[in-house]
Amino acid sequence: MSSQEQPEQGEAKPRPLNEPALTALSLYPQDWALFLDIDGTLLDLAERPEAIVVPDYLPGTLHALSRQLGGALALVTGRAIEFVDPLFAPFRFPVAGLHGAERRDAAGRLRRAHIPPAFQAMKQTIAYEAQAWPGAIVEDKGAAVAVHFRHAPAYEAEIGEIMQRHLEEAGPDWNLQRGKMVIEICPAHASKGHAVETFLSEAPFEGRRPVAIGDDVTDETMFAAANRLGGQSVRIGDANGKTLARASIGSPARLRDVLGTLVK
Ligand SMILES: O=P(O)(O)OC[C@H]1O[C@H](O[C@H]2O[C@H](CO)[C@@H](O)[C@H](O)[C@H]2O)[C@H](O)[C@@H](O)[C@@H]1O
Numbered sequence: 142m143s144s145q146e147q148p149e150q151g152e153a154k155p156r157p158l159n160e161p162a163l164t165a166l167s168l169y170p171q172d173w174a175l176f177l178d179i180d181g182t183l184l185d186l187a188e189r190p191e192a193i194v195v196p197d198y199l200p201g202t203l204h205a206l207s208r209q210l211g212g213a214l215a216l217v218t219g220r221a222i223e224f225v226d227p228l229f230a231p232f233r234f235p236v237a238g239l240h241g242a243e244r245r246d247a248a249g250r251l252r253r254a255h256i257p258p259a260f261q262a263m264k265q266t267i268a269y270e271a272q273a274w275p276g277a278i279v280e281d282k283g284a285a286v287a288v289h290f291r292h293a294p295a296y297e298a299e300i301g302e303i304m305q306r307h308l309e310e311a312g313p314d315w316n317l318q319r320g321k322m323v324i325e326i327c328p329a330h331a332s333k334g335h336a337v338e339t340f341l342s343e344a345p346f347e348g349r350r351p352v353a354i355g356d357d358v359t360d361e362t363m364f365a366a367a368n369r370l371g372g373q374s375v376r377i378g379d380a381n382g383k384t385l386a387r388a389s390i391g392s393p394a395r396l397r398d399v400l401g402t403l404v405k
Pocket residue numbers: 178179180181182185186187188189190191192193217218219220221280282287289291320321322323357359
C-alpha cells in the first residue's frame with residue numbers, strides 16, 4: 142500500500158460509507174424511528190442460541206443512537222424479553238419479544254402473552270420427545286417454544302411433523318414460526334409488523350418514519366409495515382431475492398459499523 146494511500150498520522154481513519162437507507166437517521170434524527178432485529182442482524186449468528194456474542198461497544202452505540210433519535214429506537218426480536226435485557230445492559234430499550242407477542246413500551250409498560258397450563262405441559266412433552274433427536278436444542282421462551290435443528294439437520298422433517306401435530310392440538314391461539322434452522326410454536330397474534338405499528342402509535346415513535354432492519358422471514362412483516370408507512374426496510378445478508386426489504390446490508394458486522402457512523 143503506497144504512502145499516499147496511508148492516512149496521515151493522526152488523521153481519522155476513513156469512516157465507512159453510510160448506507161443510503163440509514164443516512165436519514167443521522168441527517169434527520171427528529172423524523173425517523175429505528176426498529177432492530179437482534180439475531181442475524183445486530184449479532185452474528187452462533188452455533189447455539191446461548192452462544193451469541195455482544196460486542197462490548199454495541200450497547201453504548203445503541204444507547205447513543207437512541208438518544209439521537211429522541212428514544213425512538215426499539216428492538217424487535219423472536220427472543221424472550223428477559224433474555225434481551227442482559228444482552229444490552231445497563232440499557233433497557235423498548236422491546237418487542239417473541240416476534241411481537243410480548244412488548245415493553247418506551248414508558249416501561251410490559252405486556253406479556255398468557256401461558257396456559259396446557260402450553261406448559263406441551264413444552265414438557267416436546268422436551269421429552271427431543272431426546273429422540275440427538276443434537277436438537279429445545280428453547281423454552283415462556284409463551285413460545287423453539288426446537289433448533291442446526292446440529293440435528295437429519296431430523297428437520299420429523300421435528301416439523303411433530304411440531305405441526307402439537308400446533309393442531311394447541312389450537313388457533315398458537316402459530317408455527319419457522320426461522321434459521323429452527324421451528325417454533327408461538328402465540329398466533331405474534332407479528333413484528335404489528336409490534337412496529339403499535340410502537341409508532343406511541344411516544345416517542347409517533348409521527349416518525351420507521352427504519353426496519355432484520356435478517357429472517359419473521360422480519361418480513363415489519364419490512365411490509367415500514368414500506369407501507371413511507372419508511373425504509375433493510376435486510377441483512379442474502380435473501381435470495383425473496384424479501385420485501387428495499388435495501389440490504391451484507392452482514393451484522395457491516396450494520397454495526399454503519400450504526401456507529403450514524404451517531405453524531
Ligand atoms: O428475531 P431474532 O432476534 O432474529 O431472533 C430469531 C431467533 O434467534 C435465535 O435463533 C437463531 O440464532 C441462534 C444464535 O445465533 C442460532 O443458533 C439459531 O440457529 C438461530 O435460529 C433464538 O434462539 C430464537 O429464539 C429466535 O427466535
